Every structure is written in structure tokens, then in C-alpha cells.
Amino acid sequence: xxxxxxxxxxxxxxxxxxxxxxxxxxxxxxxxxxxxxxxxxxxxxxxxxxxxxxxxxxxxxxxxxxxxxxxxxxxxxxxxxxxxxxxxxxxxxxxxxxxxxxxxxxxxxxxxxxxxxxxxxxxxxxxxxxxxxxxxxxxxxxxxxxxxxxxxxxxxxxxxxxxxxxxxxxxxxxxxx
Amino acid sequence: xxxxxxxxxxxxxxxxxxxxxxxxxxxxxxxxxxxxxxxxxxxxxxxxxxxxxxxxxxxxxxxxxxxxxxxxxxxxxxxxxxxxxxxxxxxxxxxxxxxxxxxxxxxxxxxxxxxxxxxxxxxxxxxxxxxxxxxxxxxxxxxxxxxxxxxxxxxxxxxxxxxxxxxxxxxxxxxxxxxxxxxxxxxxxxxxxxxxxxxxxxxxxxxxxxxxxxxxxxxxxxxxxxxxxxxxxxxxxxxxxxxxxxxxxxxxxxxxxxxxxxxxxxxxxxxxxxxxxxxxxxxxxxxxxxxxxxxxxxxxxxxxxxxxxxxxx
Numbered sequence: 001x002x003x004x005x006x007x008x009x010x011x012x013x014x015x016x017x018x019x020x021x022x023x024x025x026x027x028x029x030x031x032x033x034x035x036x037x038x039x040x041x042x043x044x045x046x047x048x049x050x051x052x053x054x055x056x057x058x059x060x061x062x063x064x065x066x067x068x069x070x071x072x073x074x075x076x077x078x079x080x081x082x083x084x085x086x087x088x089x090x091x092x093x094x095x096x097x098x099x100x101x102x103x104x105x106x107x108x109x110x111x112x113x114x115x116x117x118x119x120x121x122x123x124x125x126x127x128x129x130x131x132x133x134x135x136x137x138x139x140x141x142x143x144x145x146x147x148x149x150x151x152x153x154x155x156x157x158x159x160x161x162x163x164x165x166x167x168x169x170x171x172x173x174x175x176x177x
Numbered sequence: 178x179x180x181x182x183x184x185x186x187x188x189x190x191x192x193x194x195x196x197x198x199x200x201x202x203x204x205x206x207x208x209x210x211x212x213x214x215x216x217x218x219x220x221x222x223x224x225x226x227x228x229x230x231x232x233x234x235x236x237x238x239x240x241x242x243x244x245x246x247x248x249x250x251x252x253x254x255x256x257x258x259x260x261x262x263x264x265x266x267x268x269x270x271x272x273x274x275x276x277x278x279x280x281x282x283x284x285x286x287x288x289x290x291x292x293x294x295x296x297x298x299x300x301x302x303x304x305x306x307x308x309x310x311x312x313x314x315x316x317x318x319x320x321x322x323x324x325x326x327x328x329x330x331x332x333x334x335x336x337x338x339x340x341x342x343x344x345x346x347x348x349x350x351x352x353x354x355x356x357x358x359x360x361x362x363x364x365x366x367x368x369x370x371x372x373x374x375x376x377x378x379x380x381x382x383x384x385x386x387x388x389x390x391x392x393x394x395x396x397x398x399x400x401x402x403x404x405x406x407x408x409x410x411x412x413x414x415x416x417x418x419x420x421x422x423x424x425x426x427x428x429x430x431x432x433x434x435x436x437x438x439x440x441x442x443x444x445x446x447x448x449x450x451x452x453x454x455x456x457x458x459x460x461x462x463x464x465x466x467x468x469x470x471x472x473x474x475x476x477x478x479x480x481x482x483x484x485x486x487x488x489x490x
Contacts, residue, residue: 055255056250056252057251057255060252085251089247091243092251125246126242126253128291129254
């Protein structure tokens with residue numbers, strides 16, 4: 001009797017384990033479109049601050065950060081960069097790259113997404129208004145394309161990974177039974 | 178006795194890339210005084226004006242980029258207005274001159290600079306006591322501070338002297354005057370070197386600073402609400418400035434300002450200045466020596482160019 005119970009409990013935990021692995025993989029697909037969207041929101045706000053208000057970057061980044069509707073890694077990125085930039089002798093290029101590797105690397109964004117963001121490190125705050133606006137708009141366009149792709153991938157893969165996780169667990173259980 | 182203090186906690190060092198900051202620190206230590214100017218030109222050796230040992234360090238484009246970011250707070254777009262007027266003020270009150278390729282706007286005037294290849298950081302110094310020889314000329318017969326202008330070529334120490342004048346007057350160091358309420362209208366944040374509104378230089382205990390405030394508006398604001406005895410401000414020149422000075426003088430406030438000019442004839446060749454002098458609002462012109470070390474009085478005259486003798490303090 002007790003052996004049967006043990007088998008059931010064991011099988012249950014195997015399925016739960018693989019299912020959670022599956023949903024963790026799915027989460028990367030699920031969160032990426034939202035994070036890409038938040039990133040374009042930040043860059044758009046930044047472009048507006050620079051182009052129309054000529055706001056110094058510390059303020060511009062703070063405001064761009066608060067334009068993200070919910071707290072998370074993207075808002076943290078913008079506001080963290082702003083607070084780093086306040087330190088004496090801070091240089092945007094260094095601050096920007098550090099925050100990309102520290103914060104954005106923790107997100108669901110891919111390395112190619114981060115490359116686009118990193119590409120701005122030598123432009124923002126260091127060139128004339130038109131160059132900055134141009135670079136920001138180009139980055140926004142690229143990120144929008146990637147957001148579209150990511151949304152398509154989400155509907156394909158997010159469910160797939162959840163299902164795969166559960167099925168893999170069931171398969172292992174069947175083989176071991 | 179004058180003592181040269183380096184700028185508040187050496188704020189200019191934090192503007193430089195580490196390798197250049199180290200070179201400046203070493204040079205400062207071996208010559209026991211800070212440089213007056215730090216000049217960076219892409220591909221050329223670092224130049225430290227005011228120190229005798231030449232530097233062998235070659236400045237790279239990357240160094241210039243770094244300094245450009247630190248002096249503008251990584252916000253070149255926000256200081257375009259300043260660039261048009263020729264320089265930006267870095268945190269700590271250091272005046273930074275930039276040279277590069279001019280970008281013209283639709284009206285054919287300079288809009289901004291790009292491809293910036295050389296940077297000149299003029300280290301703001303507090304030279305305590307430097308203005309002492311000037312003070313006797315600024316005391317009027319009725320034991321009040323009279324209005325005066327410091328007249329000199331660039332790099333003759335005008336801003337440093339104004340800073341020290343504010344300190345001396347508002348500390349009550351002149352027995353005849355007692356404590357003088359001073360307002361500094363610091364359009365370029367150079368005189369007091371304010372950081373978040375608090376002066377980083379010693380400008381005296383009875384001094385209020387209108388930081389980053391346009392001169393014309395600042396002079397009016399000071400007269401209306403801060404009831405100063407003396408208003409200190411830098412670089413008078415435009416007709417608007419002159420109008421504001423006249424306005425303040427009519428309200429019974431003395432003005433202590435500076436003007437870019439070499440001689441009385443230079444001053445008179447500028448219509449705005451001519452009007453100012455003719456109005457009688459200025460009592461003293463203090464001409465600075467453009468040869469030799471900065472901050473030396475060449476001669477003192479009244480507004481008509483006649484030599485005056487100092488009142489014993």
C-alpha cells in the first residue's frame with residue numbers, strides 16, 4: 001500500500017518539476033514583448049526630453065524612467081542610470097554600459113536587444129540634438145520590429161514550453177513506472 | 178597676505194580621466210600650486226598653464242570625449258546656449274572653453290559645436306585676500322561701499338577678485354563698513370561655484386547667491402526682495418545689463434561688477450559702457466594689470482578716467 005502511495009507522490013513531483021522548468025522557459029517569451037515595449041517607451045520619453053525640452057540627462061532619465069507604467073527592470077534601468085550620473089566625474093557612456101550589463105542582462109531581453117541599447121552609449125548626451133534624436137529613433141524602430149517578432153514568438157512558444165514541460169514529466173513517469 | 182587655495186575640494190580633478198587627473202595631481206604637488214588652466218588638445222601634449230614643468234602626456238580623442246561628458250553632465254544638448262556664448266561652466270564653477278567645428282543654424286549664426294577637439298578648463302581659484310588692495314578704493318566718504326567696475330583683459334583675475342570682494346565685505350572685515358549685505362548674481366555659477374544652491378567657495382557669511390540667474394532679472398530680483406547693500410555680478414556688457422545696473426543704482430544699491438576691456442579708451446568705444454559711465458552710476462574703475470601675475474591693480478580712476486586716491490580703511 002505505502003509503496004503505491006510513494007510512487008504517486010514521486011510521479012507528482014517529477015511532473016511538477018518539469019512543468020515549472022517549462023514555465024520558466026516560457027516566461028522568457030512571455031515577458032520579452034512587454035520589456036521591449038517598456039524600453040521603447042523609455043527611449044521615446046528620452047528623445048522628447050532631449051529634442052523639445054533640452055533637459056539635462058539626469059532629469060531626462062529620471063522622467064523617462066517614471067514614464068514606464070509599472071515598476072520593473074526597465075524603470076530601474078533608467079532611474080539607476082540617472083542616479084549614477086549624479087556622481088561627480090560620471091560619464092554617460094560608462095554609466096549606460098554598466099547599467100545594461102547589470103540590470104538589463106537580468107531581464108528577458110536577448111543579447112541582440114541589449115546590443116541595440118548599448119549602441120546608444122556613445123551618442124546620448126554627447127552629440128548635437130539632431131544626432132541624438134536620430135540615433136534614438138533608429139533604436140526605437142529596431143526595438144519595435146523586435147517587439148513584433150517577440151509577440152509572435154510568445155504566442156507560439158510560451159504555450160509550447162508549458163505543454164512540453166508537463167508532457168516531459170509525464171513521459172519520464174511512464175518510462176519509470 | 179594672499180593664499181592660493183585650490184578650488185573647493187579639487188572639483189576639477191573629478192572632471193578629468195584618471196590618467197590626466199594623476200598627472201595634474203603630481204604636477205600640483207611638485208610645484209605646490211594648482212594650474213590656472215588645464216588645456217587638452219587632441220593629439221597634443223597636456224598643457225598646464227601656470228605650472229612650469231611641461232607635461233609629456235599626449236591627449237587622445239577619448240580623453241577629450243571623457244572631459245566633454247563630465248563638464249556638460251553628459252548633456253551636450255542642454256548647454257548649447259552656453260556653447261554659443263563661448264563656454265560652459267562645469268560643476269565647481271570652473272569655466273570651460275570648447276573648440277571644434279561650428280554648426281550653423283538656418284539664420285547663419287552658430288548653433289552649436291561638433292567634433293570638439295580641444296577643451297580649456299580654467300580652474301576657479303579662491304585667492305583669499307587678493308581683493309584687499311582694492312577695497313580702500315571702494316569705500317565712499319559716507320562710509321558706504323561705492324559702485325565699482327573691475328576692468329581687465331581675459332585672465333587678469335576679475336572673477337577671483339569679485340569672489341574675494343564679496344567675502345571681505347560680507348565678513349565685516351572692513352572696520353569702517355561693518356557687515357555689508359552682499360547679493361551675488363551668478364549667471365554662470367562661476368563666482369560662488371554653487372552646487373545645489375550652496376556656495377562651494379567662501380563668499381562670506383552675509384552673502385546671498387542668485388545662482389544661474391540671468392543678470393538683468395537677477396539684479397531686479399535682488400533689489401526687490403533681498404535688500405542688499407552691494408550686488409556683485411560678472412561681465413557686464415550688453416545694453417540690457419547696463420539698464421539693470423542703472424535701475425539698481427537708482428534704488429540705492431551699489432554694484433560691483435567686471436568688464437572685459439584693456440583701457441579706458443576701450444571702455445569708451447562701447448556705446449553701452451559709455452552710457453553707463455555717463456550716467457554717474459559707477460564711481461570707480463579699477464584697471465587690472467594684464468602683464469605679470471593676475472589680480473594686480475594697475476590704476477584706479479573715477480568714471481571720467483581721473484585718478485583717485487584711496488580712503489583709509
